[in-house]
Amino acid sequence: MKIKSFLIGVITLQLWSHYAVAQKGGMNCQYFPGLQVGAVKVSTNNPKLGNYSYAAGLPVLMIDRIAKWYINMDLNATYYGATQTNKAADNQLKISKAEGGYCTGRLGYMIGKNYDKLRVGIGINFGWQTSNLDSIKKPFSQRGYTALGGGLIFYQPLGKLGIAAKVGYEKYTNKSFINSGSGFYFEGTVGYNIFQKFGVSVMPCFYSKSFDYKAQSDGALTQAKVTTFVLRLGITKFF
Amino acid sequence: MKKIILLILVITASAQIKAQSVSWTVLKDNPLDHRNFTACIDPLFIDINGNNGYTFGWGARAEYMMGKLFLMNFDFRSGFGTNGYKISDKNTKNYTYLEGGIGIIFSKSQYSKHVPIVLSQSSSTSYGYGYSVTTTTTKYIRGGVPAKHLSIWAFRAGLISMSNSLNYKNLADSLVKFKGNGSDFTFKDSVGNKHFQTGFGALTTVSLYGGIHSRIIRQLQIDVDGWGYRENSRYKDVYLDLLFAPVISITDFTSAGKTYDVQYDKVSHFGWRMGFANRHPKDQGFNFKFEFGVRPGPKAQDNKAMVNFKNWYCMFTYALYFPMKIKPTFEDQKRTAE
Numbered sequence: 001m002k003i004k005s006f007l008i009g010v011i012t013l014q015l016w017s018h019y020a021v022a023q024k025g026g027m028n029c030q031y032f033p034g035l036q037v038g039a040v041k042v043s044t045n046n047p048k049l050g051n052y053s054y055a056a057g058l059p060v061l062m063i064d065r066i067a068k069w070y071i072n073m074d075l076n077a078t079y080y081g082a083t084q085t086n087k088a089a090d091n092q093l094k095i096s097k098a099e100g101g102y103c104t105g106r107l108g109y110m111i112g113k114n115y116d117k118l119r120v121g122i123g124i125n126f127g128w129q130t131s132n133l134d135s136i137k138k139p140f141s142q143r144g145y146t147a148l149g150g151g152l153i154f155y156q157p158l159g160k161l162g163i164a165a166k167v168g169y170e171k172y173t174n175k176s177f178i179n180s181g182s183g184f185y186f187e188g189t190v191g192y193n194i195f196q197k198f199g200v201s202v203m204p205c206f207y208s209k210s211f212d213y214k215a216q217s218d219g220a221l222t223q224a225k226v227t228t229f230v231l232r233l234g235i236t237k238f239f
Numbered sequence: 240m241k242k243i244i245l246l247i248l249v250i251t252a253s254a255q256i257k258a259q260s261v262s263w264t265v266l267k268d269n270p271l272d273h274r275n276f277t278a279c280i281d282p283l284f285i286d287i288n289g290n291n292g293y294t295f296g297w298g299a300r301a302e303y304m305m306g307k308l309f310l311m312n313f314d315f316r317s318g319f320g321t322n323g324y325k326i327s328d329k330n331t332k333n334y335t336y337l338e339g340g341i342g343i344i345f346s347k348s349q350y351s352k353h354v355p356i357v358l359s360q361s362s363s364t365s366y367g368y369g370y371s372v373t374t375t376t377t378k379y380i381r382g383g384v385p386a387k388h389l390s391i392w393a394f395r396a397g398l399i400s401m402s403n404s405l406n407y408k409n410l411a412d413s414l415v416k417f418k419g420n421g422s423d424f425t426f427k428d429s430v431g432n433k434h435f436q437t438g439f440g441a442l443t444t445v446s447l448y449g450g451i452h453s454r455i456i457r458q459l460q461i462d463v464d465g466w467g468y469r470e471n472s473r474y475k476d477v478y479l480d481l482l483f484a485p486v487i488s489i490t491d492f493t494s495a496g497k498t499y500d501v502q503y504d505k506v507s508h509f510g511w512r513m514g515f516a517n518r519h520p521k522d523q524g525f526n527f528k529f530e531f532g533v534r535p536g537p538k539a540q541d542n543k544a545m546v547n548f549k550n551w552y553c554m555f556t557y558a559l560y561f562p563m564k565i566k567p568t569f570e571d572q573k574r575t576a577e
Contacts, residue, residue, distance in 0.1 A: 032559040033282040061282055085320030090327050
């Protein structure tokens with residue numbers, strides 16, 4: 001399932017990149033791969049699990065493209081898991097840092113044709129995500145859940161800068177272990193055009209997710225809150 | 240019978256090609272106006288091979304067409320999912336690949352050839368009892384559109400250094416010899432000795448390669464009446480190399496405090512490979528590289544064929560690439576010559 005999701009994600013990316021027509025007034029954060037620093041905190045009411053936190057996984061694999069359409073493809077958890085395969089096979093991971101999309105997408109439409117001014121968009125979110133709710137050591141041993149939601153997108157070009165913000169809400173479901181789950185997010189982006197069409201961008205992101213679920217270790221009904229704050233950094237294309 | 244009917248249905252229905260007469264305006268038809276330097280970040284490659292089964296990881300590539308005479312290429316890959324490799328096991332090695340090469344262009348030509356332009360494509364699926372048929376309808380411009388091509392042929396040569404984990408069990412177990420400490424024995428003889436049953440060691444090769452490289456560049460952009468902007472652009476590479484490895488080294492095996500020199504009697508110092516790569520001549524985007532062949536290294540006891548199944552491989556990598564224009568370019572030198 002995870003491999004299929006990843007392949008579908010990569011093929012979709014290829015199709016998007018192939019058919020996407022060049023447009024003005026936007027930017028494409030091509031974190032393919034990108035870097036990430038930050039922390040994840042998991043608070044549970046399960047005495048066996050307790051509260052734990054860890055540094056966010058370093059490499060990310062995602063595309064966040066704002067033009068006339070807003071397109072986001074998040075393969076972060078899958079890619080982090082893949083990069084840790086050697087360590088995981090040798091039991092050298094203290095904890096899995098896989099968080100976010102095994103294969104998650106967002107599709108939105110930016111309203112307005114004045115590309116020099118602030119534009120606002122609306123979008124839907126869908127896909128397969130994961131959080132380390134069970135303090136698992138191996139990334140691909142984590143359980144996944146379906147995410148479905150929506151959000152707003154804002155984009156403002158300022159000279160060589162491109163500034164974006166995204167807010168949204170998602171519901172998380174997996175009948176096998178989640179009774180209820182939901183979360184919201186805020187993502188900002190500041191991109192700087194350095195050379196020709198290219199530059200770099202920084203994306204500060206905040207995610208808050210709440211779950212009522214059955215813990216993997218003892219099957220106990222557990223409430224968990226996953227709070228993530230990360231700064232993502234990567235190469236960005238402007239148009 | 241049902242399967243045959245289904246197959247015929249699928250084959251006949253899968254590509255109903257309809258053409259129609261249209262007119263168009265050429266916006267650009269210049270293969271010389273390309274970016275001659277490519278830098279690639281490969282977030283994920285996969286190498287399926289006879290040494291250790293599979294490896295996936297990341298890499299970086301660069302390629303430079305220096306004027307009208309030289310090609311240069313660089314390729315680096317490192318595994319983060321190397322089958323059989325354990326960080327804590329010093330007998331194994333992670334997949335590491337380094338290649339650098341140079342080419343000399345011996346033939347360059349420009350010609351015009353009709354290329355297909357897709358106007359529209361749609362798919363529909365119809366379901367019957369126990370089967371489904373997907374019909375893809377593609378509308379092309381009848382006969383294609385003439386496009387200028389730049390064709391380049393080059394001789395190339397270079398150096399490859401590669402390390403990988405090695406699955407002893409894939410080799411002839413009676414030919415893998417552990418020598419040293421006064422007790423020489425084969426991998427076959429080690430059955431039952433837990434110190435020798437990890438199954439994996441490591442292989443390092445240093446190879447020289449030489450071969451032929453073909454590059455075709457076209458950049459056709461047209462405005463089709465009633466359909467709008469359409470494009471058929473390619474920066475396509477195909478190469479075929481012979482490999483010679485003066486150095487084929489199986490890493491010493493250390494177990495229970497004793498180090499053994501691991502030897503394998505049947506090795507081939509020669510190999511071959513064929514590869515493909517593709518990108519847009521000017522735009523930044525995603526590209527791929529696919530390569531397959533036989534690397535120098537261990538071979539089966541009686542193997543005399545070109546395909547050495549002990550050391551075959553195919554590699555696919557998918558990259559984010561950045562094309563740049565770095566002088567001297569092919570176009571600059573052509574203008575100077577004119």
